[in-house]
Amino acid sequence: DLVGNPTASTGKHKFGLPPADRLTAMLDYLRATPGVRDVVVSGGDVANLPWPRLE
Numbered sequence: 001d002l003v004g005n006p007t008a009s010t011g012k013h014k015f016g017l018p019p020a021d022r023l024t025a026m027l028d029y030l031r032a033t034p035g036v037r038d039v040v041v042s043g044g045d046v047a048n049l050p051w052p053r054l055e
Contacts, residue, residue, distance in 0.1 A: 023049075041054070
């Protein structure tokens with residue numbers, strides 16, 4: 001879910017949901033957090049999403 005360990009200045013949270021529910025939880029978080037302006041999507045999982053869903 002997250003790359004690397006927490007650092008002194010940045011804590012990291014791990015999703016505790018099954019893979020099928022993670023996308024919904026992540027999108028809910030992004031919609032509820034207006035301070036997040038840019039999101040980097042990387043890795044093989046993105047290849048499994050239809051483009052309209054990714055947008």
